[in-house]
Amino acid sequence: MRMDATRPAPPETAPEDPILLTDPIIIPSLEDCALLLDVDGTLLELAPTPSEVVVPPDLRTAMDSLLQRTGGALALVSGRSIRDLDMIFAPAKFPAVGGHGAEMRLTPGGSVTSSKIQPIDPDLKRRFAKIAELDPGILLEDKGYSLALHFRQAPQAEQAIYDAVSTIRAELSEAPLEVLPGKSVCEIKPSGFNKASGVRELMQFSPFKGRVPVFLGDDVTDETVFAIMPDLQGHAFSVGRLAKGVTGHFKDPSHVRAWLTQLLGREEIIAL
Structure with a gap:
């Protein structure tokens, strides 16, 4: 400059x-x-x-x-x-x-x-939250309107996390959800x-x-x-x-x- x-x-x-x-x-x-x-x-x-x-x-x-x-x-x-x-x-x-x-x-x-957007259904949120059990280094963060899976301390778990999220999304293809990839984090939130x-x-x-x-x-x-x-x-x-x-x-x-x-x-x- x-x-x-x-x-x-x-x-x-x-x-x-x-x-x-x-x-x-x-x-x-x-x-x-x-x-x-x-x-x-x-x-x-x-x-x-x-x-x-x-x-x-x-x-x-x-x-x-x-x-x-x-x-x-x-x-x-x-x-x-x-x-x-x-x-x-x-x-x-x-x-x-x-x-x-x-x-x-x-x-x-x-x-x-x-x-006015509704938060993620509690049962569905629990399903996504269980993904954190894949590795003890995965940090689960419930933000209220979204759920974040941080893997900065478990980089080896990245693919497994996204595979698990994709499996749930495939079973609920009509659910109004959005997956947000970030820097060492996978976040799931309602769309809209x-x-x-x-x-x-x-x-x-x-x-x-x-x-x-x-x-x-x-x-x-x-x-x-x-x-x-x-x-x-x-x-x-x-x-x-x-x-x-x-x-x-x-x-x-x-x-x-x-x-x-x-x-x-x-x-x-x-x-x-």
Whole structure:
């Protein structure tokens, strides 16, 4: 990324050139944008288990400042529940789209509204949960609206997990279910909602309405949001890889955090 004399230099501890752009662009000031941020693999490094992620103190400080600069138009967009996000970022309670679009909070610390989509049938959920018995390293996470089978500590079980999920799905071909492959995780959720549907809904309400959405994500589940950014006249950035249709990409979460800190010292988000 070309730097000019009007931009403040990044902090000495920040990675150089945190963002790689596909084309020269201009994104408006923070006051005109809505910052939409995935969490795991985007803001934070992945951990052996979901509960072991670490939020650097300077990230909380930067997000608090960005929330003020955007007039409240900063939201976390995650497969995690909003309750889980609040535990991770405590004491902050940021606006959020949680549960892959199943729930939403529009204001910091405000009320959480849930989708009318029915959760997975309890008996069916138990069938999927038993897959965790294939290997002691598989971690089962019940997110309410979805069920996640983490195999970061049992990579040898990946194929067996997906085979078992496919067997259940074949027996219930009419069931409204969706399988989400992720980074060392297989997630099962009801169909009919995703991160993209959650973001579309979020952008209909103040303070997000009428702003330019800027979304950052890393995983397959974030690709639905990448795809709708042109419809919303927004921009998408991928993390860890150059995904199809994005405006640019970041090497890893540390580069994302450095960029967020740099935003606080700029008139525009990006101007090349």
